[in-house]
Amino acid sequence: MAATPANTPHTTDTDVDLIVIGGGPAGCAAALTAAGVGMRSVLVEQDDVLCRNLHRIPALNNVLGGHSNGPDLADSIAKDLARTPLCHLELGRRATQIRAFDHHVAITLDTDVRLTAPHAVLATGVGPLQPRDVPWITAPPELTLPPLWQEPINAEGRTLLVLGGDRPIGTFLRAHPDTDTQLLVAYPANDDYKVDEIRDDPRVTLLPVQHVTMHPTQGPTVTADMESRDGQRKTVSADAAFLSLGSAPTAPPGDLARDTAGYCPPSDQHPRIVVAGDLRSARFQRIMTAIGSGSEAALRAYYVTR
Known part of the structure; x- marks a missing residue:
């Protein structure tokens, strides 16, 4: 077999149905919903914990489930995700490129490993403006x-x-x-x-x-x-x-359609890339809408395959 050229990502056989990029409420909801319909997924999150930003929200008044602060909600989401064997977590890893093809999506990580799957959910969210x-x-x-x-x-x-x-x-x-x-x-x-x-x-x-x-x-x-x-x-x-200036999208480079503000409208994307959470638009940056959009993204991939 020929040697792999320098700086060429090594493709890993992930044997999954879905790659989820982003471990916030939207990404976690996508992975949980995917597991609920029997889909195997790998979730890539650049932090070493899930829902990092929720841990920074001391008071909540607009989410279901009786959670009144972000850390409690984050712990609940992480426990739900830990209970499913159908999702593999890649914490502390960052997606550096996303490529979409006719029959699959390829995600390159900062370790130069390339993951492939039939579909990807992109839920990397936003970061604070300076x-x-x-x-x-x-x-x-x-x-x-x-x-x-x-x-x-x-x-x-x-x-x-x-x-x-x-x-x-x-x-x-x-x-x-x-x-x-x-x-x-x-x-x-x-x-x-x-x-x-x-x-x-x-x-x-x-x-x-x-x-x-x-x-x-x-x-x-x-x-x-x-x-x-x-x-x-x-x-x-x-x-x-x-x-308190607001936020800007944090999507990785690659095959993504972006508007003038850098957001990634779901309707403009490649059929194998589904965008969820705050990355969609500045208008719906709420925890509950992120969770709903993550679940919808996983189901979209599920029904396309069937």
């Missing part, structure tokens, strides 16, 4: 800020500057109902409708802006110059700065 990703913020190129929702923070008695008015701010406030944290929320016109749920919270000061210029961090505080919608300018200081 100040450099939006036109209404000017910031030092090296500035990287944490999302308000991503990690537990010491918020008691502090003033936090929040860039963007995305809805996780409401989640943060519900999760810390008794904290005396003050949030200075600077947001563009496109976020006007998103701040309605926090408008009456006394801990929130809304700052509708045209533009924000972040200063380089010096000392224990952060400062920013703000231009309001009517052209007035002022400088704001806070103990720390966090993001």
Whole structure:
């Protein structure tokens, strides 16, 4: 047999009916639904645990099953998936390319292993935007800020500057109902409708802006110059700065159809690639819609094969 050329992925016979890329609620739902109809799957997740982002959500009020926080829901999903022998987990592995052919899909991993199956469900979700990703913020190129929702923070008695008015701010406030944290929320016109749920919270000061210029961090505080919608300018200081700018798709390169924002509309994809979860559109980024779309994706692959 001829030697494999350098840098050529090694194809592994996975002997599965479905490859699922992404181990969040949508990907896990796809694998569980596939198992429920007798399909064998392999689930590839770049983190070392399933549903990593759920562990960062301290309060839930919009999911079925009585789960009031993200970690409990994540543990429940992981236990459900562990009970099925029809799904093999590849944790800590990242898909680096997806290719679609007439009769199969090939997924290359960061280990240079290539997995093949008749269909693939793509549910890699989205990641947080940074100040450099939006036109209404000017910031030092090296500035990287944490999302308000991503990690537990010491918020008691502090003033936090929040860039963007995305809805996780409401989640943060519900999760810390008794904290005396003050949030200075600077947001563009496109976020006007998103701040309605926090408008009456006394801990929130809304700052509708045209533009924000972040200063380089010096000392224990952060400062920013703000231009309001009517052209007035002022400088704001806070103990720390966090993001609530929204998210951007994190799909791997390859045979995927993307819209101008980078999302992957399901109707535009190759017949052997089914897109699920937040990767479909910015409009349906909810846990319950992700779970439903993951289940639907697996069933679509199931019925096509039959």
